[in-house]
Amino acid sequence: AYIKGVQESDVAACAKHYAVNSQETDRLDVDETVSERALRELYLPAFEAAVRDGGVLSVMGAYNLVNGEQCCESKKLLDDILRDEFGFDGFVVSDWSAVKRTKESAEVGLDVEMSVTPNFDEYYFAQPLKKAIEAGEVKEADVDKKVVRVLSVMDALHMLGEARKTRKPGHYATLDHAVKALDIARESIVLLKNDGNLLPLDERKMTRLLVIGANADRIHSNGGGSAVIKALHEVSPLLGLNGALGGNVEIEYALGYDARQVNQDESWQEESLENSKGSDTKDEERAKALRDEAVAKARAYAAAGDPVLFIGGLDHEHDLEGRDRTTMALPYGQDELLDALLNADSDTILAFVAGSPIEMPWADKAKAIVWNWYAGCESGTALAEVLLGRVNPSGHLPETFPIALSDEPAHAIGTFGLEGHVDYKEDIYVGYRYFDTKQVPVRFPFGHGLSYTSFEYSDLTVRRVDDEIRVSLHVKNTGDCAGKTVVQVYLGLEGTGEDRPAKELKGFEKVELQAGESRQVGIDMPAAKALRYWSNGSNAYALAPAATVFVGESVEDIRLSGRVA
Template sequence: MDPPPFPKLDVNHLMQKLTSDEKIMLTAGRDAWHTVPIKQFDIPSIRTSDGPNGVRGTRFFESVPSSCFPCGTGLGASWDADLLHRVGKALAAESKVKGVHVLLAPTVNIPRSPVGGRTFEPYSEDPFLSGMLARGLIKGLQGEGIGATMKHLVANDQEFERYSISSEVPMRALREIHLRPFELAIRCDNPPWAVMTGYNRVNGLHCSEDTFLLSQVLRREWNFKGLIMSDWGGAYSSTAATRAGLDLEMPGPTVFRGVVSKAALGGKKISQQNIDAGARNLLELVNKVQESGVPEDASEESIDTPEVRALMREAASSAVVLLKNQAPPHQRYAVLPLLSHPDTQSIAIIGPNAKIALLGGGGSASLRATYSVTPFDAISAAAKGAGITDVKYARGANGYKFVPLFGPELVASNGKPGVDLNFFNENPFAVLKSKPVYHVVTTSTFMFFSGDLPSTAVNLICWVEVTGKYTPDVQGDHEFGLASGGRAYLYIDGQMIIDNWTNPVPGESFANHGSTELRATRTLNRGQQYNLSVRYFYEPPALYPVGSQKRGGIRFGVAASKPQQEFIDEAVTVAQNVDKVILLLGLDGDYECEGYDRPDMKLPDAQNSLASAVLEANPKTIVVVQSGAPVEMPWADQASGILQAFYGGNEGGNGIADILFGKVNPSGRLPLTFPKRFEDNPTYLNFGKGHNGKVHYGEGLFVGYRYYESTKLAPLFPFGFGKSYSYFSLLASLSSPKIGPNETIYVDITVKHGSWFRPGREVVQVYVQDVESSLQRPIKELKGFVKTPVLQPGESREFSVPLDRVSLGFFDDHEDVNQWVAEKGRFKVYVVGSTETETKELDLELTESFSWI
């Protein structure tokens, strides 16, 4: 039984009683996820947990299952702050059953490049949309007593050399673009209780040591009262970080906040005031999360209720954007929705991602889901419900970066999907009578032994034997893959087929702390059972690098293997013999992952060839792209229907099916610009390896749509783009044609559902243009938006969008100004609805110039 919730603390009294050593203890973690308790003063340990789209709990390896919501860009595609609020409440409920007090979310870094490894994790390329959606999630979490942690402050936008790279950002771009979502969420009635610093440097200084960012901007300008913590392994000093205002070093045990801080205090490199500030902010956070009722060191459980499933399904369909929907050649009607076509008697589901549930991107956002729904299963069920009984399938291509993990064909000794793991503290492959010190049956062949295992009996230097029985469901060649954080062999029926023991080569697995993947192909018989085993040894390096993971990890997988053209030919044959095709393409959490960036925007391997061939074979093909970030679509002109599905979490498959069959009228809008080519994006020459440890933000203010509109370079699909199965009309006016300093006016908007059938939702976007600015500014910038409730055919609703000084100002970085400025003169206000809706243009005048900080 869990202990009772802890009582509130008398912070002022404690600050008088605690010694300097005890206060220093409070400013560092106890372990990977907990802060340090001080029992004699009844100060509890509070628990943190990843992440942005779910609550993993305290373990990567065999974690307690969690509800997985869509990835950040998928939630961003909803343009729905109310949905984010409800997702926040659901994450708070999951936090409570996992004993979590502080969730490490939301992520609001600006994805300046489409190929950043974590581009899938934040909400949008636009700081206003990102900040306002973050407000919704924060309100949902903290309204239930669970602390939110905005991350990663700031310009933490690439994975290459992420611990050391210096983001060289002009001050205007830093203020107007990269700091703006943090500012919007902090300077409001419900600011986050914590902020996490980035790994990187900004203009030469590590974020965790930057007095300008932490003390001047956060504390003095924005009046932030919460806790400032480091990213995990993102504290690099005691003195500089403490003086800058970093309150908490994570994870524990401490590297810099123990004897190092004591020596620095004794040498007066840091002051008692510095120490007190961090300790006080930690104690104040303890009091805030006390309201959650979550006890200290609670057990971990899952939530899986009809209500949570319904919310995840709603979020998954909201993450789908209808990009194209037109009539195929020689047809009268648009290809979607499928239920509107009584002639559809047979469908084919084709693609390498059809039978895989793509929950989200890789890294700290990944988790073990309570359940998952693949597109194939969801579409097949929806088709059956619609009376379509002829459903065919073809894989079409292999498109993996790492060989896919084993599925239910691999079983453990208990007969359930998974494998047996035996851990040893001596070499069992040399000492035959060695006894395992720990045994567990896993559910996945991705095993990241991060932090503490469920047993403390396993030494840091350890051996592991993995065993299972594999029964292929297809005949022929199978490709096996093995990557590891230590040394490993893979055996089939006692025959070693992969040697990653003799000379493992460092690679991208396990957040760049593992090896490259080695592969081998074997011919297997369908239905025959094979004994599979892996032998593994881990010994940590002599000098443990920052961010390294205890005991490494193992991942191994299998896939049917044959020449890509054979896969494509099979898919073409299937496509030619059905009425319609749903073609599922995209990336996965191996391509989009914390730890490394993508080299380009291309789809994997033969997916583009597959798309062109299937679209030629059957023009009534709907292409569904699942990815967290933009991909190139060289076949887009061929396609009659295109959906961008992002990563949809547990209910991703049902979210796609609901849109395809018209159960849900699509209302998603792109939170990112999709360029035609990788070379078209504004960061093409200023991203990645940079120059001598620096990456220059050469695009300045012109991130995303700001760049494409200013250069008149047409993207494949613009920011804010998205279609509906319905038509909406807009009326818009200003509550006043003039606005003065510190005033707020309103854009009054009437939205009417103009179709004669099918209820639907509209997204209205409000942009502002400074016509007479003395400094260069983007052509227009998003300053407001509305997501309507479901409108019935013919129904009208009225809305008001506020415009204030934040909507009009820019940051003047001249040394004599160095503050926000709004200049008197003419402005244009643009009100934009669905793709087919006419843009409304309104005139606004600012009567007087003014400034603020």
């Protein structure tokens, strides 16, 4: 849907980074050993969907090596799979500085070289390519193919000849865009925990609100490397709360912990080609003073029966291009602050702005936890609406939140070790496939997301009609307010003769229901996709003869089950 939306405006979407670009450390030259099964089942399907279903016009080749072969030199990846199997007919662009050699990249389906330095004539596809053609080392016909592919995309975008007169101008940062950004942010926020229905806050009864945490008063669109968004505005959580509550509620703010506002300058791109170093060094005396001040205020608010809200998490000193996090612990001493806050007021509400999971050693003490992501220019507005109950949260986790970093399969199995090389020993047992199959306890499972209402699932039917698997059930909103549930369909493939994950997500549907409303929900899945797996025995795709069907609100919260054969 994203690809189709971008390309409606005569702009080529670019699917990246092809392929297995899974880390930032040594990203320019790390060699990743991955099984054919994992490659086919985990790391390539998103690109296949982008090409076959999205019609993407460009693909970006990754920095890394896969099984000893540079992605931007790989005939297997660029020609055999991308073009011949997937049917891709657009152009492939390299990641910036991902081309290492002229001849090797010229002879495969890489069309455009990009980099970050101003010596353009020295790029591998510039003067060195011209010389290689003149010397007979590279066929001119191979270059002609690249030119045709680039021109074909330009033609599709109405960039050539008379068609330029019909090219859509597009729009930038309009009010309509802000409205859409707000809608997306509202849909994405995840309510992780809400013991005792602490949320939503009752704004009619509130007269004071204490907000603690640096991320309450920070924006994030202007950092993160390539993740930077050229937004004309961004609403911080504190600004969103002030705007939503107006003058009826007095909002007091305490920093709580020290974190600088990230402001990215134009030098980031060249610097990102090196392994960058992070720093969490802090003034211990100042950190203690900020913590003590915040805890004292929280204690006073709790004694008066007024709510306390903590807004913390990560920032683009930690979630960014060019550097991996070395720990899942919260930076800036937030864990110590959270322990103290929850001791001072057990009803402290916790909200986190971050782009990747964190360890939560204090989670059992917390009653309410909200996960906000980096939700764009209207992020603070959406968060305020969810906290105040004006919007019922309906986001669900697209990844597992483990209890500790050591529980992650890549760390538990021992993927790392050799410098510049990563061995994907976990195979297809990545994320929920590992945690669920191996029954490793997690903090919050894949697909998890709570609501201010509740839903009942019933009357499951599973039918196979021709090449379609049709799953149907009734969903009822059993609470007292409108809300949305995400019906998730998992399959456990059977009869393959090979080890398989216990469950794999194959379909989902977000459904909005009024209080007391019931509706039949149908999720249809092509059997050729739902039952497909890569057989180690035949080294080819095969279809499982049967499968168990699991339906629920997360990979752990399974409400109904059936079978397909």
